[in-house]
Amino acid sequence: AQSVTQLDSHVSVSEGTPVLLRCNYSSSYSPSLFWYVQHPNKGLQLLLKYTSAATLVKGINGFEAEFKKSETSFHLTKPSAHMSDAAEYFCVVSEKEYGNKLVFGAGTILRVKS
Amino acid sequence: EPEVTQTPSHQVTQMGQEVILRCVPISNHLYFYWYRQILGQKVEFLVSFYNNEISEKSEIFDDQFSVERPDGSNFTLKIRSTKLEDSAMYFCASSPRQGMNTEAFFGQGTRLTVV
Structure with a gap:
């Protein structure tokens, strides 16, 4: 079965410093990978998705993720954190190669200090 | 949007x-879905629905749960006899198609509290 492991339950950064949220996946095929964000009292919003067209994926709000097959990783980064980035971030994999059922990681809560 | x-x-x-x-x-x-997140736990899949029938369901989705699309626009999740452990945030989602790299679009969630 496909799975994702988010290595940090909480990450705290200062405003203006880089963000790194780590995710490792397990998949028996070429995976469909996503990062979603959830702000307080809001729904789950797609940040970016891996499409196999490029290993470095750009998303909304300046976030990027790099797919590294050799390391089975899909870490999320942003060069400079903003206060509005404080939220919970989920790394997600599609359970089947051609299906839509999503398997979520446990989530990483990002705190941004002023 | x-x-x-x-x-x-x-x-x-x-x-x-x-x-x-x-x-x-x-x-x-x-394609339509329900997921739920019990406080402090992962978001977990409940059920997927396509062409007016359930296409896949998880072990959680037992006989107490049902889904329907009664009028071509609404998609509902019914819990017949709620239990304390059904307390969770329930997310609805939809997708335009099935296949690789197809994301789901989620709603803001319904927080269900069973007392």
């Missing part, structure tokens, strides 16, 4: 009561 909308945002119900959670998916989407 089209979005998935869920009502109500909060629902408190007595144990043993029936509850219906409502969702309006994005209008041209064909």
Whole structure:
């Protein structure tokens, strides 16, 4: 079965410093990978998705993720954190190669200090 | 921008009561889902729905749960006799198609509290 492991339950950064949220996946095929964000009292919003067209994926709000097959990783980064980035971030994999059922990681809560 | 909308945002119900959670998916989407997140736990898949029938369901989705799309726009999740452990945030989602790299679009969730 496909799975994702988010290595940090909480990450705290200062405003203006880089963000790194780590995710490792397990998949028996070429995976469909996503990062979603959830702000307080809001729904789950797609940040970016891996499409196999490029290993470095750009998303909304300046976030990027790099797919590294050799390391089975899909870490999320942003060069400079903003206060509005404080939220919970989920790394997600599609359970089947051609299906839509999503398997979520446990989530990483990002705190941004002023 | 089209979005998935869920009502109500909060629902408190007595144990043993029936509850219906409502969702309006994005209008041209064909695949519909319910997920839930118990406080402190992962978001977990409940059920997927396509062409007016369940296409997949998890072990959680037992006989107490049902889904329907009664009028071509709404997509509902019914819990017949709620239990304390059904307390969770329930997310509705929809997708335009099935296949690789197809994301789901989520609603803002309904927080269900069973007392």
